[in-house]
Amino acid sequence: MGLGSLFKRNKKEKKEEVVEDSHIDIITDECDGCEKCAIACPNNVLIIVDDVSTVRDAQVCKSCKVCTAICPNDCITVN
């Protein structure tokens, strides 16, 4: 195994870590940027970027699920 394949493996592991880290999942294809979730979130976790809801800081999310309840398109999941 050369250095190149070692580097690729490390990169892949890092990507998987990031996915596991976030407990908020937004189906961006179904988001119409209505801002309801961002306005309703009591902890300012979500912001609208380019007309799509985006997680600003997952660490301050309290998993209250207000955002999932208010989204008209069911595009947010909080685990």
Ligand code: SF4
């Ligand atoms: S679960 Fe609650 S705190 Fe977390 S993003 Fe949704 S509204 Fe905000």
Ligand code: SF4
């Ligand atoms: S409430 Fe739903 S559709 Fe509206 S911005 Fe948030 S995620 Fe997108």
